[in-house]
Amino acid sequence: MSIEMMHKPEKAPFDESNFEFTNLLPSYRIDLRNPRNEMPDKFFNANLVSDWSQLSWKDVGKPYEVKTMSVDLRNWEREHEQKMPVKTSWEYFNRSFHEWFIKDVPKERSAAKEQLFLNMKQFNMNEVKTSIGELMRLSLWNYAHRVEDGIWDPRGKRALFEGLDVKKPNILFLGAAEGYEAMQLHAMYPGGQVVMVDYDEFCKTNRFAEFPDTYPFLGTNEQTGSPRVWYKKQMNIDYVVDDIRNLKYGKEFDIVMSVGLLEHVPDAYKEEILDFHRRFLKPGGYVIMTTPRNQWKSRMYYRVMSDVMNHTYRELMDIRQMGLYVYQSGFDIMRHGYMKVHNGIVAKQR
Numbered sequence: 001m002s003i004e005m006m007h008k009p010e011k012a013p014f015d016e017s018n019f020e021f022t023n024l025l026p027s028y029r030i031d032l033r034n035p036r037n038e039m040p041d042k043f044f045n046a047n048l049v050s051d052w053s054q055l056s057w058k059d060v061g062k063p064y065e066v067k068t069m070s071v072d073l074r075n076w077e078r079e080h081e082q083k084m085p086v087k088t089s090w091e092y093f094n095r096s097f098h099e100w101f102i103k104d105v106p107k108e109r110s111a112a113k114e115q116l117f118l119n120m121k122q123f124n125m126n127e128v129k130t131s132i133g134e135l136m137r138l139s140l141w142n143y144a145h146r147v148e149d150g151i152w153d154p155r156g157k158r159a160l161f162e163g164l165d166v167k168k169p170n171i172l173f174l175g176a177a178e179g180y181e182a183m184q185l186h187a188m189y190p191g192g193q194v195v196m197v198d199y200d201e202f203c204k205t206n207r208f209a210e211f212p213d214t215y216p217f218l219g220t221n222e223q224t225g226s227p228r229v230w231y232k233k234q235m236n237i238d239y240v241v242d243d244i245r246n247l248k249y250g251k252e253f254d255i256v257m258s259v260g261l262l263e264h265v266p267d268a269y270k271e272e273i274l275d276f277h278r279r280f281l282k283p284g285g286y287v288i289m290t291t292p293r294n295q296w297k298s299r300m301y302y303r304v305m306s307d308v309m310n311h312t313y314r315e316l317m318d319i320r321q322m323g324l325y326v327y328q329s330g331f332d333i334m335r336h337g338y339m340k341v342h343n344g345i346v347a348k349q350r
């Protein structure tokens with residue numbers, strides 16, 4: 001595993017003097033609020049279920065399947081007269097999603113508004129429709145990712161990750177994409193190593209590599225235990241480009257995590273995904289998983305953003321449905337609840 005440099009990066013705009021600070025940058029929010037967890041949690045312990053063994057699928061129903069697929073996927077399948085292979089669909093998804101993370105949103109919204117007025121002036125009704133669609137997507141992205149910070153949701157994630165009994169943990173992130181959550185977790189429990197795994201090379205070369213070096217993660221000072229600001233370049237991260245199904249690790253990880261993976265396979269394959277969370281876990285280790293919530297805001301988001309987001313099979317579930325998958329696969333659920341747009345679970349093998 002590569003050891004990245006442990007010094008402060010050249011561009012480290014925030015430090016401990018910026019605690020309680022939040023600010024909107026053109027592409028994302030930075031959020032250093034609540035370093036001592038004195039404010040209300042942003043992870044809501046649902047405590048809906050006290051005995052998972054008493055819950056059945058009849059009680060909770062099955063997840064909601066998102067059916068509006070992206071135009072790129074539909075065109076590809078028409079052209080090739082076959083279903084898009086799953087890995088190809090992730091390659092489309094990751095390129096498309098990444099494009100949005102790096103947008104200068106205010107600038108693009110102004111340009112989209114100008115374009116809309118121009119098309120209206122020229123009575124170009126087809127173009128007007130296209131411009132309205134683009135403006136809607138930009139406005140929704142601005143709200144969901146930039147203003148609300150619902151996708152990265154550092155305060156929700158920190159609250160979910162809080163209170164783990166680990167020291168210098170080795171962390172395995174399955175389907176890591178840009179790796180955000182493992183970096184947040186590593187910042188909170190420093191000193192160990194992170195292995196990120198994704199079979200789409202673009203995730204390593206672009207999504208992770210272009211994740212801003214200057215993004216401040218609120219974590220812990222290893223020496224003093226006090227809050228401290230961490231940057232990507234200070235972290236000990238190994239990014240592996242491989243299929244999860246090819247991994248050959250032993251039971252060597254204190255924490256195995258995934259964010260938005262379980263809901264991308266139908267029921268017949270869920271057990272296989274869950275098994276990969278167990279396979280490389282040390283005895284007594286933690287599994288942390290999140291999946292998108294089934295709420296009207298999210299259903300609307302995946303409809304409006306379908307061309308950006310929907311290249312793969314996708315379900316939206318509630319925390320009881322997610323918990324039942326995890327419990328029935330042989331895990332005990334230590335915490336279950338939700339943040340802005342995701343459900344979250346911390347579990348241990350039974």
Ligand SMILES: C[S@@+](CC[C@H](N)C(=O)[O-])C[C@H]1O[C@@H](n2cnc3c(N)ncnc32)[C@H](O)[C@@H]1O
Pocket residue numbers: 090091094097174175176177178197198199200203242243244245259260261
């Ligand atoms: C929905 S994304 C995770 C959400 C993520 N937070 C994001 O921002 O995109 C799932 C990731 O898992 C990866 N993935 C899916 N199946 C995989 C497999 N069998 N092996 C390795 N990576 C896989 C995809 O390439 C994708 O980057």
